[in-house]
Amino acid sequence: MGTLTLKQQCQWVRKLRPELECSIRRGTLTVRGRYRPGPRSREYLVEIMYRLKEGRPKVRVLSPLLRSRTGDGFIPHVWDYGAFVGPCVFFTKNDEWTTRKKIAKTIVPWTELWLFYYELWLGTGTWHGGGIDHEPVKRLEEQSVATAPDSNLTLGAAHG
């Protein structure tokens, strides 16, 4: 199976996650909706934007705004897109996300999962979701050349 078109992505969102709104305008797919990752989580308004020529969806939490837990302003596992900072839910080198995959089955649930760990981190100061850290404030175009230590690849590794 080759790259999914924006129209195909939209169809999959409507089939698998009908509670989310999906639209395509000027070559950009926008998936917007309310997420509640766990039964006692807050409700978050989240927007996913995707352009085929960029190849990677951007995730933005519109409300409530993401915040750091102390005065240092640090949030684990986010990407600084310049205009905003959003959850960074996959590592490109692992082929977890490719343009052949469905946003509805990957980016959407990964974002819910990120929000679950985010709330735990906001409370306890420990990131329980594992992942790979990188130098902070790198921009999207630098991700392809970023290297990461293998030792951090296991689930459950704590950060933050």
Next chain:
Amino acid sequence: MIDTGLASSVDQLLEWIVEPIQLTRAQYQEAVAVYDEMRLWLHDPSSGLAKHTILIYPQGSGALGTTIRPKGRVEYDLDAVCLIEAAGVSPIALYQSVLVRIKHHPKYGSLVRERDRCIRLKLKDKFHFDLIPAIPDPERGGTFILVPDRKLKFWVGSNPLGYIEAFKTAETLVLEEVAKRDWIPVPPQEPAREKSVLALLVQLAKRRRDVFFDGADVAPSSILLTTMAMQSYRGVQSLGSALLEFAEAMKRRVMAAEGQPLVVLNPSNPGENLAACLESKPCRDALEELVSTFAGEARELSEAAGYDEIYRLLRTMFAESAEFAMKRAADEVNRKRASDGLRVTPAMASVTAARPRPSQRIPRNTFYGGAWVH
């Protein structure tokens, strides 16, 4: 929504709070070892007491399964009754005869502390064992006993087995019939997931008290909290709901007294007001402060949205146990992720949907990045 395994209530988190506040295996085993050693010592034919029929049994939290781990200046203990069939004995004579026997114990004899109504063994690691000498109450019969008050030199009525029975009834469990033998074992310490809602509720209330007062003398007694929990408990199986009901009922009861003496009768010994110790103003003020705070926290906890907010409340109420509960919640999700078993639970099924949507497996992913936000 992710299938986190968590319910919309905070029941599971509260149950996880209890796990690290229970006695460690070593602490439990130490308590049982001292109990067994003392009962053998008291029953030994070399003992001057051996000519009497003696029944030894645990009482209080050790018998109810509501003991909690020591915190700060608070110790843990095991209380046991040494019931001696000795008609016509005076309170002081009974106390002295048990005291003398224990003082002769080669290992524990030097650890004896004489208390008003019990003989205490002060052991290491914040543990003490209280042995309560007693005779059967000839007037009230049944499980009623008379305990010597060393200072006042008279008998005080009590009914520990009756209390255990009342507690077990409130738990909706059936008290096991006491076998015809001369001692009753300390019950095993059950894991939190196997305990009754009432037992968990009592443990949470006691831990909240210990975090609130850090062992200060004005803190309300465990038996007062346990009895008020028993009397407010209506059999609800949700721990979160039970906690809220209890905290609000306790506040109503204490505040309704409006400065008048608070009366909390011992259900197994009706003449005994367990709140009598609150006649001093500092103790009464302390209880009022605790119940107001506890009720407010329980209400907030029942309504809080966001696991960070829930954690903040649990941390205030139960200190570091809250971190353990949150880690357990994350561990459950991580275990499913690691085995590719984590799924998305479909949103509320539409009534017009031809068939319900199945839950979807979430593929593995790796969170990346990290940034400072300004």
